[in-house]
Amino acid sequence: MYVAVKGGERAIGAAHEWLAEERRGDPAVPELSVSQIREQLALAVNRVMAEGSLYDPDLAALAIKQARGDLIEAVFLIRAYRTTLPRFGASEPVETAAMVPDRRISATFKDVPGGQILGPTFDYTHRLLDFKLMAEGEAPQARRAAPRDEPCPHVLSLLDRDGLMEPQAPGEATPPDLTREPLEMPAGRPLRLQALTRGDEGFVLSMAYSTQRGYGRTHAFVGELRIGRVPVEMEIPELGFAVEIGAVELTECETVNQFTGSKSEPPQFTRGYGLVFGQSERKAISMSLVDRALRWEELGEENTGAPAQDAEFVLYHCDNIQATGFLEHIKLPHYVDFQSELELIRRLRAEAMGEREAAE
Amino acid sequence: MTNPLSPDQAARRDRMGLLARAEAAALAALMPPAPAHRMLRAPEVGAVMVRGRAGATGAPFNLGEMSVTRCSVRLETGEVGHAYVQGRDKDHARNAALIDALAQRPEGAEIARTVLRPLAEAEAARARIRAEKAAATRVKFFTLVRGEDQ
Numbered sequence: 001m002y003v004a005v006k007g008g009e010r011a012i013g014a015a016h017e018w019l020a021e022e023r024r025g026d027p028a029v030p031e032l033s034v035s036q037i038r039e040q041l042a043l044a045v046n047r048v049m050a051e052g053s054l055y056d057p058d059l060a061a062l063a064i065k066q067a068r069g070d071l072i073e074a075v076f077l078i079r080a081y082r083t084t085l086p087r088f089g090a091s092e093p094v095e096t097a098a099m100v101p102d103r104r105i106s107a108t109f110k111d112v113p114g115g116q117i118l119g120p121t122f123d124y125t126h127r128l129l130d131f132k133l134m135a136e137g138e139a140p141q142a143r144r145a146a147p148r149d150e151p152c153p154h155v156l157s158l159l160d161r162d163g164l165m166e167p168q169a170p171g172e173a174t175p176p177d178l179t180r181e182p183l184e185m186p187a188g189r190p191l192r193l194q195a196l197t198r199g200d201e202g203f204v205l206s207m208a209y210s211t212q213r214g215y216g217r218t219h220a221f222v223g224e225l226r227i228g229r230v231p232v233e234m235e236i237p238e239l240g241f242a243v244e245i246g247a248v249e250l251t252e253c254e255t256v257n258q259f260t261g262s263k264s265e266p267p268q269f270t271r272g273y274g275l276v277f278g279q280s281e282r283k284a285i286s287m288s289l290v291d292r293a294l295r296w297e298e299l300g301e302e303n304t305g306a307p308a309q310d311a312e313f314v315l316y317h318c319d320n321i322q323a324t325g326f327l328e329h330i331k332l333p334h335y336v337d338f339q340s341e342l343e344l345i346r347r348l349r350a351e352a353m354g355e356r357e358a359a360e
Numbered sequence: 361m362t363n364p365l366s367p368d369q370a371a372r373r374d375r376m377g378l379l380a381r382a383e384a385a386a387l388a389a390l391m392p393p394a395p396a397h398r399m400l401r402a403p404e405v406g407a408v409m410v411r412g413r414a415g416a417t418g419a420p421f422n423l424g425e426m427s428v429t430r431c432s433v434r435l436e437t438g439e440v441g442h443a444y445v446q447g448r449d450k451d452h453a454r455n456a457a458l459i460d461a462l463a464q465r466p467e468g469a470e471i472a473r474t475v476l477r478p479l480a481e482a483e484a485a486r487a488r489i490r491a492e493k494a495a496a497t498r499v500k501f502f503t504l505v506r507g508e509d510q
Contacts, residue, residue, distance in 0.1 A: 062365055085407040088428055093411045093420045100487065102494050110501055118493065118497040144492035154416055167448035189414050197423055232426065234408055237444050241365055244377030246446025248410060275412045277424055285490030300420035317494065
């Protein structure tokens with residue numbers, strides 16, 4: 001229960017002033033600009049855009065600065081901002097097959113049309129601290145080579161062609177939108193994918209990891225991981241045809257999973273899918289594993305009771321803003337609630353003491 | 361959406377896409393003096409829900425929003441220009457709408473030469489540099505038994 005309490009205004013004002021001073025840190029150290037955050041902490045910016053569910057690198061960088069680097073607080077700021085924007089419409093579904101990838105790897109086939117492209121990856125680094133970065137140096141320059149202008153089709157489409165892959169039902173239905181309608185069970189795959197792509201990276205990672213360790217095992221291989229920019233097209237109401245309105249960087253992961261078959265389906269491979277704003281590789285792989293685990297019912301698999309198979313558990317707990325809101329509200333004044341608890345405990349103790357005395 | 365676009369519509373689609381993807385500062389630097397016009401819709405910041413497809417080719421789902429600024433202008437000579445551009449830069453949207461309108465006038469070829477072509481070249485150059493960096497990280501596998509790639 002909540003009651004209006006007055007009297008904290010001066011303290012709150014002073015606390016926020018101090019927050020602003022602490023945010024700035026030592027004034028002898030140059031202030032961080034929003035464009036520096038956008039350019040040099042790009043993966044933090046990507047995470048805030050993905051979980052904030054708004055693609056705008058400048059705003060995400062500003063939110064990170066304002067939140068003093070607390071990324072969940074930054075996501076909160078972006079989620080609050082996006083509610084103030086009028087919705088102009090929805091895009092055509094993005095064509096990730098048309099992406100010219102910065103990175104594109106497959107763990108299932110060595111030779112794939114378009115090749116394996118490592119891109120700007122942390123993979124194969126030794127994870128040793130690089131003390132050269134503590135000194136200012138010249139801007140590094142990447143090597144270049146002549147690109148081969150060849151198409152880069154989805155790796156899974158190759159398996160598709162051979163009939164070894166579960167067929168993918170195309171659809172044009174307007175997907176449900178959990179930013180407009182409350183998330184309700186049962187949730188179809190489009191709604192699950194929306195919840196997962198904006199879900200907390202740590203939570204989705206842990207759920208995916210649990211499936212690898214045996215809780216709802218799905219034997220996933222990364223069929224393909226690709227990162228790059230894709231154009232976004234929207235039908236313009238004034239014109240009646242679709243026009244590109246910009247481009248977004250995306251990370252896409254398609255997993256190939258073993259499937260022993262069911263009453264109606266022969267043994268074949270099945271799919272898990274991850275698609276996330278920005279360069280967000282860990283999140284995209286995690287999302288595809290969790291997506292696949294949640295598909296147990298439609299594939300006629302056994303529910304082993306694993307957490308990652310429980311759509312209600314996963315989807316209602318993956319949003320870090322909902323989680324933070326409910327978790328942190330318990331630090332706010334609960335004086336009246338607690339007063340009643342206190343009275344209850346005192347009464348129970350008095351009764352218990354009275355019984356003991358009577359027994360002696 | 362099922363009807364093929366007329367050549368004018370296709371040109372407009374390409375032009376509006378190019379203007380939306382262009383860097384705001386690059387467009388501003390190429391702008392001719394603004395013609396007499398009035399705003400049909402002053403630059404307005406909003407959001408567009410970006411959609412993907414389950415498994416890249418299946419049912420659509422909502423991926424997340426992107427910020428977009430839109431603007432519509434009418435030139436004194438009657439042409440109407442529209443813009444929907446990514447981000448929150450109102451000047452970018454206004455400039456894009458003006459170019460969309462100017463390109464419909466008899467001097468449209470001049471606009472194509474002085475504004476659209478340099479923007480397209482800059483975009484192609486940016487894409488080329490990224491593709492070259494990506495190509496340098498392409499893996500050339502070889503086996504110990506027989507060389508397959510070179």
